[in-house]
Amino acid sequence: MAGDPHSYRNSKPSLAVDGELMPSKGATKVLFVEDDSIDQLTFEHYVKHQKINYDYTIVRDVREAVEAIENNSFEVIIVDYLLPDGTAFDVLRASQNTPVIFITGAGNEEVAVKAIKSGAYDYVIKDNTNNHLKVLPITVEKALERYSTVERKRELEDQLRVSERQAYTGSVAAGIANDMNNILGSILGFAELASDDVNNVSELNKDIKEVICAAKKATYLLQEVLSLNYSGTTSASPRKPTAFGPVIDTVLDRMASSIPTSVTVSKKVKEVAGNYSIDAGNAYQIVNNLCANATAAMKSTGGVLSVTLTEIERGALPAAVAGEIRCDYCTRLTVKDSGLGMEPAVKNRIFEPFFTTKAPESIGLGLVVVNSLVLKAGGVIKVESEVGKGTVVDVYLPYRKESQENLSSDLLLPKANLELLMGKRICIVEGDEQLTRLFNRIFSDVPCEIKIFSSSNEVFNKFTPTNSCDCDIIILDDTIDSVDSQVLARRIATLAPSTPIVVWCNYLRELSQRSVRKIGMGYYLDKPLEIERLLRTLTLIAESVVK
16 A cells, blocks of 8 residues: 555545545645555554654655645655655755755755755655654644745735736826827817718718717727726725716717617616716716616617606615615616526626627626625626526615705706807917817817917916916816826915816826816816817806806
8 A cells, every 4th residue: 555646645534435444634744655565554553653744645656746746735755765666856956845854864954955946845864763754744844834934925916916917907097098088088089079060961971970989989998998007996985975867867878870770779867966986977887788688688679768866765676686786875877678588607707807798799707896885886787688688787886975955966957058168268278289279160160269288398487476367267187297186286276376277187087076176176177188178177167257
């Protein structure tokens, strides 16, 4: 039995099955590599006599040791230096990161030193009186402690490398997002202006509308990628008033032209006044992705797309949800389709990044983003699906009560009223040449004065203690040169505290409404630039000044 690499012996058996002794729970799994049969028996006798809790395997050469390592999992390997078909260094190379302890003869201290340098955890010098066996348990224990420390260090280093890669990826993504949003802003802006200049029923206008639609799809895709990049963030966003009703209306209105005629839309919305840990932009992402998936599921079959928004108190929550919601009030958004449904194997993977059943139309990020946003808002998402009957997605979002009068949303901006901008002096801080031309084009038909600064130095020179401000509204790009918008905003807010500032920034940039107001910025918009939203925001500012 001593030479059988698959025979296990243990000094503290807890159970006997068919005459074989089974290892006790918690025993250290040891591989003992020794070709001398007397030394093998001596090791076995010592372990049993001293009642050392080892679950051990004994082999006699390198070949058997390699076979045992490949077929079993050991916590430590004890190996004699000289073996019939090699040396302990051969076993060390095959150890698969398992701690290895060398046993060497007297006078082989150089071998022991070389072993340590080569990666062995420790060594024991063999003597004729077998005293080396007395120190072996302590040596094994120290080797395991060191291994645990080394493994923990390796795990932390791996986590650090992952964090560094994620930080680098996030930095690169943010830079790319800024450039892409500027490009998309120019495409959207000039396309919208061109659409206004041509006949609504002309083929040219239809083509322009397709360009606008494609640019918006690219915008949503960019936002999804950025959402995925930030999905590791665990802290919830500050609670803010959000109106879901207008979000649902906007999504369904924008999808109207793409929904097949065989699909009927049913909407039942009870607006809930409350503060959510989610803004209207993220709410749009959730509703848009869920409705798009539901519509795609009925592309070939037709059916009913049902969107329902209801208020539900904690006591009425399903048991599977109640334990995960930490709030007394909750909004339930339900998106239901009567489409093909999903097999259990597919349903279990829907939140995996890049998993999709709709390739090449989809890259498999939509539900990943939805899940991430819901979890960050302290909510829960539940999916039920049956093949041939359809799918139901319930999103539960906790909120705090808020009066209807205080309910707001960036989708509830007033309609653009250009008359209110008459005579206003608007300063624009923008370094992108194409966007500069777009701003000039936008405001060419607006009865106001504009001045564009293309660098941070121009801004610093404009707003000084000795230079009075002659701006009524300031539009500030998130990043101008290499200077952060917050630095510029602080300078402007200090010297012109009553001047409203609109900062437009990349989606999901760590710049909240609270920090915007704290440093003097009154409003912010997500990139890319949308002309209608910009003009509506300026109208809101003008209205507040009039009031």
